[in-house]
Amino acid sequence: MATNTLQRSTWTARALSADNAGDSRLWDSLVDSAAVPDVYYRPGYLKAYQAIGHGTALAVLVETQAARALFPLLPRPLNALPFAPDEPGFDAASPYGYGGLLLLDRVPAITANHGRELLGALRDWCRDNQVISTHVRLHPVLKQEDWFAGALGEDFQLHRAGATIAIDVRRWHTETAGIATLDKGRRSDLSFARRHLHLTWTSEGRVVGEDLQLFRELYELRMTELEAGEYYHFPSEYYQLLAEGLGHRLDVALAWLNDRPVGAALFMTDSVMSHYHLSATNDLGRTNKATTLIINAAAGRALSQGCERLHLGGGARGEDKLFAFKRSFGGDMYRYAYLSLICDPLRYRNLVDKRVAAPNLPALRTNYFPEYRA
Helix, strand or coil: CCCCCCCCCEEEEEEEECCHHHHHHHHHHHHHCCCCCCHCHHHHHHHHHHHCCCCCCCEEEEEEECCCEEECCCEHHHHHHCCCCCCCCCEECCCCCCCCCCEECCCCCCCCCHHHHHHHHHHHHHHHEEEEEEECCCCCCCCCCHHCCCCCCCEEEEEEEEEEEEEEEHHHHCCCEEECCCCCHHHHHHHHHHCCCEEEEEECCCCCCCCCCCCCCCCCHHHHHCCHHHHCCHHHHHHHHHHHHHHEEEEEEEEEEECCEEEEEEEEEECEEEEEEEEEEHHHHHHHHHHHHHHHHHCCCCCCCECCEEEECCCCCCCHHHHHHHHHCCEEEEEEEEEEEEEHHHHHHHHHHHHHHHHCCCHHHCCCCHHHHC
């Protein structure tokens, strides 16, 4: 998509393209300048999602008199919608995960007023570039929802969703090589796993492509067993680009029963935080508690790399069994939230009307943004 720089008396907004080498270098350096650099904001992360059809990888750099912020986004063409083949323009969303906006220049937080200024500038840039709506995921561990507390207005809305878990890795016990906050059942599982399994990490001299292939085989098998939707299946190109884009920030943990891989996980690590991205086990891995072994070891590795938190994420459906499992590591609970920006209200409402009137489509889902994609 062609993008325009937009300038007003009190702010400017412009796009950086992940496909442009100069823009990409500037983008990465801006992430480095933040108080909390994180992989979710980096161009290499968005390029992996661009490759699998989630949109065009870009970041909107907004500069107001009070703050500078980067909004990594994936604009998608509206004419791909089955009920609007002639519709020009786009909508946009943050990539899968826990990104949101990134405050620059080591600024740790902003007031609600400054937050509204940033969103107003983003909204105007979107409208000028025919982006009619924007879904901005917020970073739960950074408590970004607090920056937008209060009435944002009809076109800006803050939505609070489920819970997510992050471990303070400074609670690591060197003597026991374990997370100090593990509950009794998790400690027992860890002891059991240590007697039967051993771990390898790609960062310890292994070949990333080979480890990613082993991971993908386990992951695809597990997603098929769980009857997961297409959204949770990733082609080999996704893993290749994630490795190329993140480099040393991506690591693959493999749990082995003798010479057979039975569990695996991807971890994405930046200077302050590590994220448990995707994982899978087979029957033998689950029997031998492979995931407990992997997460416990990942906390120790995150601490050794200078991180403060290992973010585990939430459940598949609210506070379910997966959430309870992650909670058993004794981490702190945070609340996930997102912002919905209607940048062109008239066109947005017209698309919703077209979606409702379209034949052979299911009923709209509730609490989904944008509504016409529900």
